[in-house]
Amino acid sequence: MSNHAHSNPAAPDNHDEHGGSHGSMRDYTIGFLLSVVLTAIPFWIVMTGAIADRQSAALVLMAFAIVQIVVHMIYFLHMNTKSENGWTVMALIFTIIIVVIALSGSLWVMYHLNTNMMPMSHDMGQVP
Numbered sequence: 001m002s003n004h005a006h007s008n009p010a011a012p013d014n015h016d017e018h019g020g021s022h023g024s025m026r027d028y029t030i031g032f033l034l035s036v037v038l039t040a041i042p043f044w045i046v047m048t049g050a051i052a053d054r055q056s057a058a059l060v061l062m063a064f065a066i067v068q069i070v071v072h073m074i075y076f077l078h079m080n081t082k083s084e085n086g087w088t089v090m091a092l093i094f095t096i097i098i099v100v101i102a103l104s105g106s107l108w109v110m111y112h113l114n115t116n117m118m119p120m121s122h123d124m125g126q127v128p
Contacts, residue, residue: 023078031075038068 023031042064044050051057073079079088 023075027075031071034071034075035068038064038071 042061045057045060051060073092079092081089
């Protein structure tokens with residue numbers, strides 16, 4: 001009887017059938033190698049000081065981070081416009097919008113708090 005329950009391909013516990021396609025070993029290897037390269041290059045840039053200007057270095061590092069996010073989404077999360085009728089891409093766009101709003105709002109608040117706060121000298125902290 002237990003043999004019959006486990007051999008039913010339509011059983012809800014059967015995890016062999018998946019709706020979406022999964023990556024092959026080749027895809028995972030390519031994704032891994034790209035991730036290693038996209039991590040090693042920014043590490044090298046920071047550790048050697050290859051880019052002297054801090055703002056330029058930060059922009060280059062952010063560009064590498066964005067490319068690495070895309071690599072992870074394609075090779076490891078298997079996201080494309082065809083998976084789940086595009087709902088994953090729409091959810092990703094919504095998430096990006098929310099993150100941009102939260103980050104830009106936080107930076108705006110911190111910048112204005114920094115510029116609008118009353119300056120405090122070191123002596124003022126010792127007043128009883």
